[in-house]
Amino acid sequence: MIDLFFESLFSEVNFSILLVAACASMACALVGTFLVLRRLSLLGDAISHGVLPGLVIGFIVSGSRDLPPMLIGAAVAALLVTIASDWLRDHGMIDGNAAMGVVFTTLFALGIVLMESHARSVDLDPGCVLYGQIELAPLDMVSLPFLETRVPRSLLPIAVVLIIDLLVVLAVWKELKICSFDPALARSLGINVRLVHLLLMLLVSMTTVACFESVGSVLVVAMLVVPAATAQLLCNRLAPMVIVAMAAGCVIAVVGVLGADHLDTSVPGMMAAAGGGLFAFTVVLSPSHGLISRFYRRTRLSLRIASEDVLMEMWNAREKDGEESRVRGRWRIAAIWTLWLRGWLTSPRRSAQPTERGTRLARALEKRRQLWKRFLKRQLLTPEDHLYDPAHRIEHHLDSELSERISRELDQEEGDSSS
Amino acid sequence: MPGLDYNTLVVLVGTVALGIAAGVTGSLALLRRRSLLADALAHATLPGVCLAYLWTGERSLPVLLCGALLSGLLGVVIVSWLPRVTRIRTDAAIGLVLGVFFGIGIALSGHIQRTVTDASQAGLDSLLLGRTAGMLFNDTVAIGVASLAVIGVVFFLRKEFLISCFDPGFGEVEGWPVLALDLLQLFLLAVTVVLALPAVGVVLTAAMLVIPAVSARLWVDRFGILMILAAIIGGATGGLGTLLSARFESLPAGPVIVLVSSSLFIISLLCAPRRGVIARALRSRSRTLNRETRRLLALLLEAKSRGKNTVPHSHLLGRERSVRRRSLDSAIARGWVQLDGDGISLTEGGHQRALRGRRALQLWHAYLEDAASIDRDLVDLDEEQIEKILPAEKVLELERLLSSRTEGGDG
Numbered sequence: 001m002i003d004l005f006f007e008s009l010f011s012e013v014n015f016s017i018l019l020v021a022a023c024a025s026m027a028c029a030l031v032g033t034f035l036v037l038r039r040l041s042l043l044g045d046a047i048s049h050g051v052l053p054g055l056v057i058g059f060i061v062s063g064s065r066d067l068p069p070m071l072i073g074a075a076v077a078a079l080l081v082t083i084a085s086d087w088l089r090d091h092g093m094i095d096g097n098a099a100m101g102v103v104f105t106t107l108f109a110l111g112i113v114l115m116e117s118h119a120r121s122v123d124l125d126p127g128c129v130l131y132g133q134i135e136l137a138p139l140d141m142v143s144l145p146f147l148e149t150r151v152p153r154s155l156l157p158i159a160v161v162l163i164i165d166l167l168v169v170l171a172v173w174k175e176l177k178i179c180s181f182d183p184a185l186a187r188s189l190g191i192n193v194r195l196v197h198l199l200l201m202l203l204v205s206m207t208t209v210a211c212f213e214s215v216g217s218v219l220v221v222a223m224l225v226v227p228a229a230t231a232q233l234l235c236n237r238l239a240p241m242v243i244v245a246m247a248a249g250c251v252i253a254v255v256g257v258l259g260a261d262h263l264d265t266s267v268p269g270m271m272a273a274a275g276g277g278l279f280a281f282t283v284v285l286s287p288s289h290g291l292i293s294r295f296y297r298r299t300r301l302s303l304r305i306a307s308e309d310v311l312m313e314m315w316n317a318r319e320k321d322g323e324e325s326r327v328r329g330r331w332r333i334a335a336i337w338t339l340w341l342r343g344w345l346t347s348p349r350r351s352a353q354p355t356e357r358g359t360r361l362a363r364a365l366e367k368r369r370q371l372w373k374r375f376l377k378r379q380l381l382t383p384e385d386h387l388y389d390p391a392h393r394i395e396h397h398l399d400s401e402l403s404e405r406i407s408r409e410l411d412q413e414e415g416d417s418s419s
Numbered sequence: 420m421p422g423l424d425y426n427t428l429v430v431l432v433g434t435v436a437l438g439i440a441a442g443v444t445g446s447l448a449l450l451r452r453r454s455l456l457a458d459a460l461a462h463a464t465l466p467g468v469c470l471a472y473l474w475t476g477e478r479s480l481p482v483l484l485c486g487a488l489l490s491g492l493l494g495v496v497i498v499s500w501l502p503r504v505t506r507i508r509t510d511a512a513i514g515l516v517l518g519v520f521f522g523i524g525i526a527l528s529g530h531i532q533r534t535v536t537d538a539s540q541a542g543l544d545s546l547l548l549g550r551t552a553g554m555l556f557n558d559t560v561a562i563g564v565a566s567l568a569v570i571g572v573v574f575f576l577r578k579e580f581l582i583s584c585f586d587p588g589f590g591e592v593e594g595w596p597v598l599a600l601d602l603l604q605l606f607l608l609a610v611t612v613v614l615a616l617p618a619v620g621v622v623l624t625a626a627m628l629v630i631p632a633v634s635a636r637l638w639v640d641r642f643g644i645l646m647i648l649a650a651i652i653g654g655a656t657g658g659l660g661t662l663l664s665a666r667f668e669s670l671p672a673g674p675v676i677v678l679v680s681s682s683l684f685i686i687s688l689l690c691a692p693r694r695g696v697i698a699r700a701l702r703s704r705s706r707t708l709n710r711e712t713r714r715l716l717a718l719l720l721e722a723k724s725r726g727k728n729t730v731p732h733s734h735l736l737g738r739e740r741s742v743r744r745r746s747l748d749s750a751i752a753r754g755w756v757q758l759d760g761d762g763i764s765l766t767e768g769g770h771q772r773a774l775r776g777r778r779a780l781q782l783w784h785a786y787l788e789d790a791a792s793i794d795r796d797l798v799d800l801d802e803e804q805i806e807k808i809l810p811a812e813k814v815l816e817l818e819r820l821l822s823s824r825t826e827g828g829d830g
Contacts, residue, residue, distance in 0.1 A: 272522015
């Protein structure tokens with residue numbers, strides 16, 4: 001099984017496809033991270049669709065499918081998309097999303113019309129723009145000047161762009177970081193936010209244009225967003241996020257290429273599907289932001305609050321009764337069992353009494369509740385009949401340090417007012 | 420109409436109906452800032468189409484479109500669910516769904532292409548870029564009925580949708596089923612997208628929804644009128660695009676429809692009366708002119724109070740020469756300023772005008788000192804506007820304040 005895996009991975013054909021796929025998805029993941037952080041994910045969508053007329057015009061002007069003129073045309077179109085949508089948003093009083101939608105669909109339609117009317121009957125068709133031609137990578141190999149190995153020709157632009165992306169991101173790392181998280185701070189520090197934005201847009205345009213020749217325009221969107229979103233669920237700091245995103249890009253490339261080989265289908269499609277799978281996996285299982293850990297944390301907190309409430313009620317019941325319980329049904333049973341297991345109740349029954357330790361905890365809780373009521377009344381001037389509920393809710397979240405501070409402040413103030 | 424054969428007529432009716440429905444739902448989407456959600460929805464329909472084909476093994480349009488509707492709805496649900504339960508934001512969620520669903524669709528369609536031998540792919544491929552010309556009579560009837568249904572729902576729930584666009588909190592307080600209304604809107608959007616798929620294709624569906632709505636938004640400010648205008652624009656561009664592409668046979672209808680409506684958008688962007696670029700440039704120009712004229716009058720008034728009735732030209736034309744020149748011309752044309760040999764001086768009317776301007780400016784300053792927080796719209800120190808903006812009592816109060824202050828200063 002494992003042997004088969006490696007055999008399939010390193011057969012020459014697959015390896016060159018994999019090389020292209022991995023480089024493309026790493027380049028996209030790198031710039032995609034900053035797009036996702038700046039809430040500009042859809043710009044990738046807009047750019048990758050909007051480059052079509054640039055490609056076609058490049059093709060018409062040069063009369064061949066040579067890469068350089070088409071890439072230049074596409075890059076110009078990509079910059080046009082970003083500048084035009086920014087301009088429409090800022091000067092046309094149009095919602096940013098809608099502005100992007102208008103610009104890129106118009107350009108795409110223009111591209112198709114140009115293609116149908118001027119570039120017909122050639123091997124340039126909308127399909128190759130939408131799907132890319134990564135499968136053809138092994139058929140067109142070139143040998144590098146200083147190396148022994150032969151690499152696919154379509155790898156060259158992608159590799160160049162990946163290296164440029166890496167260098168530029170490292171060079172302006174600090175500026176990009178501050179602009180991504182706090183543009184206002186960046187401005188006040190004297191960073192030219194606009195220039196950084198334009199630089200990022202330039203990187204995105206370059207990367208998109210270089211990659212979609214291989215992986216197709218829509219999959220560029222997936223590659224820009226999916227690894228970055230996956231990394232966002234796993235990391236809280238920028239540097240790890242970028243690294244994880246690029247690693248996720250590699251994983252997606254490997255799984256996608258192998259899956260496409262196995263199922264005999266399109267490589268970019270399988271890469272996007274693999275990305276979806278990886279993301280779904282992360283959404284469910286991420287230790288810090290996943291659904292399961294979120295559910296676990298919330299349940300634990302709810303259980304703690306419920307058991308503290310029940311403990312208070314039981315402790316209070318020794319002095320006064322007739323008050324309606326806040327915790328009912330299954331939560332109450334779970335809370336009572338928790339309390340018993342922790343040794344705060346004498347038995348797991350409704351009639352149970354707090355133990356010595358339980359009483360101590362209940363006293364501490366009662367003290368906090370009173371403290372909070374006093375605080376609400378004095379500092380926030382809450383009316384008397386509104387005190388109970390908020391105090392009840394907040395008592396579970398006060399740690400001893402904060403309680404200490406509040407009680408000190410209250411004492412001081414009461415001392416002031418009495419003297 | 421001469422030269423219009425039966426096929427073209429069928430397609431024409433279909434695209435017009437489609438354009439109308441897309442205009443209506445598109446303006447709802449625009450107002451909820453969901454324009455690109457339509458794009459994600461369109462891309463998310465592809466796996467549904469492929470699965471429906473794989474499952475049933477036939478290429479009938481209704482079956483494929485049902486699959487499209489289901490997977491599109493799944494995509495929309497994921498887009499609205501992800502930001503609520505994770506730290507993924509809406510834009511990233513849209514990008515995710517769009518890319519991943521479309522990728523799955525492409526993988527599936529590649530699979531179909533290689534395994535199912537008789538699949539000529541026409542059915543699936545035509546959904547990517549649309550094949551308006553292939554519209555049949557039955558398709559047109561279906562599109563017409565569905566468009567009518569969409570418009571009917573929007574018409575009956577217009578009040579609820581209005582509130583949900585501008586003040587969802589109010590709807591919640593009123594006890595309306597806000598979530599259900601929201602889902603209904605998404606459903607209508609999905610239905611429209613799915614209807615548009617066979618005609619204009621996955622990529623350009625968003626254009627059918629977004630561009631007419633955005634163009635209409637440039638002309639009007641009211642909800643109902645916006646929808647009607649967007650529907651008219653959508654229908655008109657749909658019809659015009661179809662006719663153009665029937666005239667020039669090499670051009671596919673979908674992209675032509677989009678280009679027609681983009682041209683209309685550019686015209687709207689330039690010419691719309693209040694929000695248009697030209698109108699705004701003219702307004703800003705006239706505002707600059709007014710301000711400069713005001714400054715000119717103030718300058719002359721000040722010179723007059725120092726006993727210099729005539730001010731030489733050279734004093735006035737410093738920086739921003741052309742604006743000053745124009746303001747001087749306009750002041751002369753309105754009879755506020757007269758040329759006086761080498762210099763210029765105030766006429767009687769201009770003197771009155773300058774006094775009024777000075778008073779308004781003083782009132783404004785008093786008001787600004789007085790009020791701690793000011794609505795930014797009000798702080799336009801425009802001459803003699805103060806009575807129009809502030810209530811009369813406030814102006815009287817300010818005047819008292821001002822006169823007491825000057826008396827205090829004198830004494």
